[in-house]
Amino acid sequence: MTDPSPSTRDRLLQAGLSLFQEQGFHGTSVAEILTRAKAPKGSLYHHFPDGKSDLARVACRMTSDLMLNIIARAYDPAVDFAEGTARMAEKFARLFERDAHWRACPVQTLLIDGPLDRADGAAMLQTWIDATTVQAERLGQQESDRAARTVWSVLIGSWTLARAQDDPAPLREMTTLLNMPAPTPKEPPR
Amino acid sequence: MTDPSPSTRDRLLQAGLSLFQEQGFHGTSVAEILTRAKAPKGSLYHHFPDGKSDLARVACRMTSDLMLNIIARAYDPAVDFAEGTARMAEKFARLFERDAHWRACPVQTLLIDGPLDRADGAAMLQTWIDATTVQAERLGQQESDRAARTVWSVLIGSWTLARAQDDPAPLREMTTLLNMPAPTPKEPPR
DNA sequence: GCATCTCTGGACCGTTCGGTCAAGTCGTGA
DNA sequence: TCACGACTTGACCGAACGGTCCAGAGATGC
Numbered sequence: 160m161t162d163p164s165p166s167t168r169d170r171l172l173q174a175g176l177s178l179f180q181e182q183g184f185h186g187t188s189v190a191e192i193l194t195r196a197k198a199p200k201g202s203l204y205h206h207f208p209d210g211k212s213d214l215a216r217v218a219c220r221m222t223s224d225l226m227l228n229i230i231a232r233a234y235d236p237a238v239d240f241a242e243g244t245a246r247m248a249e250k251f252a253r254l255f256e257r258d259a260h261w262r263a264c265p266v267q268t269l270l271i272d273g274p275l276d277r278a279d280g281a282a283m284l285q286t287w288i289d290a291t292t293v294q295a296e297r298l299g300q301q302e303s304d305r306a307a308r309t310v311w312s313v314l315i316g317s318w319t320l321a322r323a324q325d326d327p328a329p330l331r332e333m334t335t336l337l338n339m340p341a342p343t344p345k346e347p348p349r
Numbered sequence: 350m351t352d353p354s355p356s357t358r359d360r361l362l363q364a365g366l367s368l369f370q371e372q373g374f375h376g377t378s379v380a381e382i383l384t385r386a387k388a389p390k391g392s393l394y395h396h397f398p399d400g401k402s403d404l405a406r407v408a409c410r411m412t413s414d415l416m417l418n419i420i421a422r423a424y425d426p427a428v429d430f431a432e433g434t435a436r437m438a439e440k441f442a443r444l445f446e447r448d449a450h451w452r453a454c455p456v457q458t459l460l461i462d463g464p465l466d467r468a469d470g471a472a473m474l475q476t477w478i479d480a481t482t483v484q485a486e487r488l489g490q491q492e493s494d495r496a497a498r499t500v501w502s503v504l505i506g507s508w509t510l511a512r513a514q515d516d517p518a519p520l521r522e523m524t525t526l527l528n529m530p531a532p533t534p535k536e537p538p539r
Numbered sequence: 540g541c542a543t544c545t546c547t548g549g550a551c552c553g554t555t556c557g558g559t560c561a562a563g564t565c566g567t568g569a
Numbered sequence: 570t571c572a573c574g575a576c577t578t579g580a581c582c583g584a585a586c587g588g589t590c591c592a593g594a595g596a597t598g599c
Contacts, residue, residue, distance in 0.1 A: 167546080183462040185375035189587060199548045200588085206546090210588060263461050270513055271453050272373040272462050281513040308510065309526050312519055316506025320498065323460055323471040329502060336499050357577080379557060389578045390558080396576090400558060 168206040170196040175211075176218040180263045183272035184215055212274035219275060222265045223283050229254075230290045240300035244310055245334045251314065252330040255321055264318035287311065313337060358396040360386040365401075366408040370453045373462035374405055402464035409465060412455040413473050419444075420480045430490035434500050435524045441504065442520040445511055454508040477501065503527060 165173070174196035178187040189211050193200060207213035229250050237243030269280035288307050295303035313333055320329040355363070364386035368377040379401050383390060397403035419440050427433030459470035478497050485493035503523055510519040 183373060183375060185373060186462055188585080190585085200550095201548055201590085202546070204588070204590095266509060266513075267457050267461055270509065271457055272376055277513070277515070281515075284510075284513050305522070308519065308522075312506035312510050312526070313503055314506065315509045316502035316504065319456060319460065319505045319509075320474075320502050323456075323467070323474050325467070325471075329498065332495070332498075336502070378555080380555085390580095391560085391578055392576070394558070394560095 167196070167198050167202050171198055171203055171206060171214060172218055172221065174198075175214045176221065177258075179215060179218065179273075180265065180268055183263070183268060184211075184274055185272055187211075215274040219265075219269060219273065219280075219283065222269075223286060226265070226287050227290055230287065230294065234291075234294035234298065237298060240295050240298045240303075240306060241337070243294060243298065244337060247310075248314070248317075248330055248333040251318065252321075252327040255318070255327040255330060262322055264315055264322070266315050267319065284311070310337070357386070357388050357392050361388055361393055361396060361404060362408055362411065364388075365404045366411065367448075369405060369408065369458055369463075370455065373453070373458060374401075374464055375462055377401075405464040409455075409459060409463065409470075409473065412459075413476060416455070416477050417480055420477065420484065424481075424484035424488065427488060430485050430488040430493075430496060431527070433484060433488065434527060437500075438504070438507075438520055438523040441508065442511075442517040445508070445517040445520060452512055454505055454512070456505055457509065474501070500527070 171192065175187070175192045178191055178195060181187075189200070189203065192211070192214070193203060196203075203214065204210060207217065229247065233247035233250055234240075234243035237246060266280075266284055269275060269283060270277065273280055275283070288311050291307035291310055292303050295306045300306050313336060314330075317329040317333050317336075321327050361382065365377070365382045368381055368385060371377075379390070379393065382401070382404070383393060386393075393404065394400060397407065419437065423437035423440055424430075424433035427436060456470075456474055459465055459473060460467065463470055465473070478501050481497035481500055482493050485496045490496050503526060504520075507519040507523050507526075511517050
């Protein structure tokens, strides 16, 4: 559990995750995963008895946890919802820049081509929206639910554009795009 | 060309298009396409010599033409950019409701899992953004380019959310979301 | 030393895949 | 009536697929 070098299981997960995001679930073969992970076939079916879809399910859960983590780290130190959202957009932009593998938005991978059925993928996305709603409420955002859905709508769209253009700019533009109908407007009304 | 009943070629295109949008390119087998189109294998390879990817490329072009058509029909009669955008959102919401097949946003199908490489998919998307930019300019929208990109960003995100929730509401909410920094505000100044 | 258990390694399997092909049908013009 | 081109039909193919299986390596406890 506390391995110094990444275990075979971890390498498989990492390889699968990146390939699914690059090529989609059905577009990725087991052989490709094994090659990238430098692992033999038997190991995959030892750690993930149900094979490719099993591995993909675990990878989805990891992604979801990462998302929830990002949400928390973005909004926790913020003083209002707009600031937290800006932080989150920046985090995603960095993520996009850092990892060549981090290409497709996980939401899309899940929903279009994933091993989960549509309902499961949708439920996972809803988890993220809910976490964002809670933060919006905490920070005194009006219509917290709608605000959270808006953030994710724009985030997903911006990510797609970023991927298409191979440039994180759309993610950074999110902040100016969302001149939110916020209770704490940027230009003080008084 | 002016067939009364849909030709085999048309049936193949229609079947392929809907399946690709439902399941992605790699998630759809040739056999499925043939079953839905009620066509034998040879016909497919007669009309589309390069097979599945050939059919998918033609289907992509069809989709792109449809998009450009929708953009034109939405913005042409509009008096300002915001009105045209609202029209377009409504058109997409209707499209989403009408066809059970129209599930995945074509952009995503193209970019994630398509037969086109990323650059080609991106170029197609850029075509739509450009067409929207032209309309924005025509309608006196400030920062027409950024406005057009914003519209598509939000449109793609809303579509994804709509698909996840199996409900066109997010597409309809676009209008309120985009309280655009518009030169022609929504409440008529006169 | 030995039994045991976890994990690795890769040969092997049946199925399904995308694609080919030759035979056949049909409509049309000479 | 016949020849011809456009299109249909489904049997067939090799390759690649996801998955199974078991022999063995390596660590651990006794």
